[in-house]
Amino acid sequence: MSIDRITALLEKLTSNTCTWQEKKELFTLIESVDDPQLKAVLEAAWLQYNQPVHNLSDYSSRVILDNILQRKQPIRVLFIQKWRAAAVAAAAALLIGISIYKFTGTPSATKEPIASVSDIKAPVTHKATITLSNGQQVPADSISAHQLVMQGQTKVVRLANGEIVYQPQGQHDEILLNTLTNPKGSQVTSITLSDGSRVWLNAGTSLTYPVAFSGRERKVTVSGEAYFEVAAAGDHKIPFSVNIKTNQRDSSLVTVLGTHFNIKAYEDEADTRVTLLQGSVQVDHQQQGLRIVPGQQATYADGQKINVSTPSTDDVVAWKEGLFAYQNNSIAQVLRDAARWYDIDVVYAGKVPGDTFTGEIPRTATLTELLQILQMSRVHFRLEGRRLTVLN
Known part of the structure; x- marks a missing residue:
C-alpha cells in the first residue's frame, strides 16, 4: 500500500x-492505513490546500481539523459556509466525500464541553401512537407483531418490522378516522x-386518515413531514388528496393519482414544501394551483405565490434513509430539525446566526x-438537560 498513492488521490480530490x-x-486505501499515517497524509493535504487566498489562519485551520478528527464513527461532511465564506473554504474541498476517523492525540484542554451534564442520544425506539375512532390512544409498539385491532371492518396489524398495516375486510357503513x-x-x-x-412519518408528525377508503376520493390530513408512495387506484381515476394543515398557515391541498412525494409542513417552519420524486402532483393553496413534475419542489407561505425549484431530492428524503442532509441550509434550519429528532428546546442567546451548512x-x-x-462554523452551544442555547 502506497502513501504516495493516497497523497496523489487526495490532491486530485481537493482539485475536483x-x-x-x-x-x-x-x-479503500484509507481504511487499510494505520491511524498515525492517515493523520499525517490528511494534515499534509490540509496544509497544501490552505493557501493565503482562503484567508484562514494556521491556528483556525488547526482548530477545525482537530474538531473533525475527534470523531469515532465515519461522518461525511461537505462544508460549512459562513456569510464570510472565505473563513472555511479550506475545510470544504478536503472534506467532500471523505470518511473522517478518530485519531490519536487528545482534544485541547481549553475546549469547553457542549453538554454540561450528559449527552442526548438519537432515538432508538418508535414512540408513535394511534388514536382510534373512539378516541382511545394505543401505543403502536404495544401491539405485538401480527396482533390485530379491529376498526369497523378493517384489521389493524403491526408487522414484525414495526410497520402498521390497515387491511379492510368488508364495506364500512360510516367513515371512521384514525x-x-x-x-x-x-x-x-x-x-x-x-x-x-x-406513508413514512418523521418525528413531530401526525397523519389522519379513514380506516378504509370509500366512494370517489381518498383523502388524508398531515401536519409535519411525511413521505408518500401512493398506490394507483383500481380504475386509475380515484385521486389521492393530502390536506396539509398547520396552525400557522392556511391549509393547502395536494392531489395525485399514483406517485411518490415528500411534504414538509411543520408549524415552526415559515413555509410548506412539496417535493415530487415520481409521477405528477397538483398543489392548490390560497386560490393558486400549480402542477409540478419529478425533481421539482413547490414552496409557499401565506400571502405569497407558489415558487418552484429543483433541489436535490436525495437530500429532501434523506431523513427517511437515516441522514441529516443539507445544501446551503441555514444553521437555524438544521437546529429545528435537530430539535424534533432529539426532542430538545433551542433558544438563542443573541441573534440567530446567518451561517449555512452543507453536508x-x-x-x-x-x-x-x-x-x-x-x-466548525464558529457557532457555539451550551446543552443543559434538554435545553440547547445557541451562544452567538
Missing part, C-alpha cells in the same frame, strides 16, 4: 478532478393505508456529535 473510481480506491402521531424524539414510523399506499450527518449521531460539526 477525482473520478468516482478513484474516490472508491481512495476510501390518527397516527409520531412525536418528537421518535424514530421514523411507517404505515400502509387500506388502499396499499405507504451529511448520520441521524444515529448523538446531539453533541452533531453540534461539534456545526461548531
